[in-house]
Amino acid sequence: MSLHASVAVRRGTLDLRLDVEVADGEVLAVLGPNGAGKSTLLRVLAGLLPPDGGGVVVDGATWDCDGVHLAAHRRSLGMVFQDALLFPHLSVADNVGFGLRTRGTAKAAARAAAAAWLARVGLEGMGARRPGELSGGQAQRAALARALVGEPALLLLDEPLSALDARTRLAVRAELRRHLADFRGSTVLVTHDPVDAMALADRVVVVEDGRLVQEGTPEEIARRPRTDYVARLVGLSLLPGTGEGRTVRVDGGGVVAVAEEAVGAVFAAVRPESVALYLSRPEGSPRNVWRATVAGATPHGGTVRCDLAGEVPLVADVTATAFAELGLTVGAQVWAAVKASEVAVYAR
């Protein structure tokens, strides 16, 4: 275990008490609604906010403990923010090399390292540009290079994809996944998007109102939500398969039509609220339609979560009213339909 943190912070209405541990090379996703304290946790880990109690230990070095507070700039960390936050007055290369320069690397060496990292994130030859000349995705890649170039012990990602448009997000997410696989330090990813958590994290902690409500692998979280929020948030059906252009052949059998080109080993993810249930086969439209059996039904607030068994295993959320109107019971035969554009695809 490389990051041990036990953090207590009180700020305004927020009362954050959270223990997190992240091993070397592990990616921990902190998932939760706005105001849950996710970003506050990151600020504490980064040293930008001293905790009111608890401690942060990285690779055996104490960063925060009673009375001890290592300033942010003395911590071996890299951080990527929601907006890339590249310094507008520096070139892209100088942005990437910034951390090396402040830590005493010579100019030429910093420049060379920056150029190498820019190439790694697919921005070869763009070092001389100003941040304003980059697209959102390019800027976020540069920000990632800037955070990783110093080979930090801890990488902090604060909603790194949420400012990007859907198409760019897919591409950057895939790339981020690749770089995280290569990264040997510990990573903490804060996000409110379950797809990010599922695609990027080895382990997920769900935080609500400053408290941990659930912890586990993405699959465990998705399978057994313990609160409404988790259920709604991460109740994705995760379908591993092989991309074949506009379709994904699911490993367990069955084919899913998707909106984006997909090649190779991928996940297809379907949100439960995107799954519509019918008693007879729906007509027309380029949808995914499968026969399924209701294997289980659990009410959550105004909705009922239905586990569907069949060629493609899915989870569907239907309103309690619809559930009653359709006369659904466990064992009922239904048709499940999902629009291709509602299926998220990302590399495995």
Place this chain on the structure above:
Amino acid sequence: MRVPPAFLLASLLTLSACGSAGDAPPGGSEGDRGGGTLPTLSGTLTVFAAASLTDVFTDLGEQLEAQHPDLEVQFNFAGSSALAGQLTQGAPADVFAAADEAQMARVAEAGLAGDAELFASNRLMLAFPADNPAGLRKPPSGIPSLGELLPEDLTLAVCAPEVPCGAAAQEVLEQVGRTDAPDTYEEDVRGVLTKVQLGEVDAGLVYRTDVMSGEIPAFAFAESEAAQNRYPVAVLDDAPNAAAARAFTDLLLSEEGRRALTDAGFFEP
């Protein structure tokens, strides 16, 4: 100075009667309230006067107002040059009293005033801070020359040559061959006084009237008599309240006015 009210009233009555016996009818009068021959003045009288006249003129103005309840006397006290500038730019006024003849001449040349009458003169004195940092000393007897009073290396404030007190200062310094002595040329005599009072200069050339109260120690010197500046007063040609203006200048030139001026430290013109 305390004058018995009855005497004051009597003298003012006489004065006003004299004024009205002249050429112009009383301006802005709305009926004979006082009875007898006393003309009633009303409206507003605007007097532009050199700053050094502030105390004397304020008193005289109050006297005039006491005699004419419907009359309001307004003063604009400032540097004579500034006042002359305002008048030539068309500021409405009834009376102009300047601290030197040059500024009155500016107004006359602009065709705004006819004959002016001299009513007082002022002389420079060498004022110094209460703790006398330069150790200025007066010879035991007689009136000294400014040259004797000024040590070589003192810090001296004078008025700028552009304003009346500065023109006089320039003159006395020339007489004693010490035009190199000033360290600062102030825009008016207040500037000199401020610096003396704050002890930031060793001495300053100011008007006798400025140090009459005795708060600021000062020495008289021989050259000041030759370089005195004389105060002219004139009723402006376009005076909106000419009658009141004339009443005011008459009061100023009367025995009463002269006494007030002398008490304030002015000399006869």
Place this chain on the structure above:
Amino acid sequence: MSRSREGAPVPAPLLVPAAIGVLFLTLPLLGLLVRTPWSQLGAQLTAPGVGQALRLSLVSATLATGLSLLLGVPLAWVLARSRARGRTVLRALVTVPLVLPPVVGGVALFLVLGRQGVVGSWLDDAFGITIPFTTTAVVIAETFVAMPFLVISVEGALRAADARFEDVAATLGAGRWTTFRSVTLPLVAPGIAAGAVLCWARALGEFGATITFAGNFPGTTQTMPLAVYLALQRDPDAAIVLSVLLLGVSLATLLLLRDRWLGRAGAA
């Protein structure tokens, strides 16, 4: 400057007051130009005292701006970033010279830096230094009056600047000082430039505090505004010529600097 809105029509409720505002600000200027006895211009320009006063004005205003930058930018940072308790009071105190009549400011400077002043008397006793009636006093008086303009402008820029950039710098190993130098300062550079221009212009036109604290002596403390005021006492035409000269020189300077800054910003 926003290119996307170029050519968008200005709504009438804004246009009319804006036009009146322009007239209000420029008509007196126009009046000055109309009244200028251009035939006297040459004679006035070559008059010995005028060049001296103009040079002194430019030099002292520039020095005052430099001093203001040196002290005012850090002060603005403290006001914008520190969470110290007395910050509100501090801000109010710092802006006092804005509301204080400059003449009173000059007297206040005497009370501190004059030879009878708290600090001034010590300087006099210990080092034999007296400040009043020297060019140093001119620079101090101008700095006193003009620095708040810089402080307010830079503080505004600092508040508007995204403080998260400073967080980013910290996570990249930059200490507070490095962050200030290599991130904060460049980010607020336009605000600093605007503040410096305001400060310089205010210093150039400074009259009250200067004549009170520094006095008026040709060559050492007589700046253009003092020369203009005194010329006005005797010869209004000469005063107008001097004013127009001061106006021309300051406008030329500002336009020159503006072009340079805009040129840089354009390249960015």
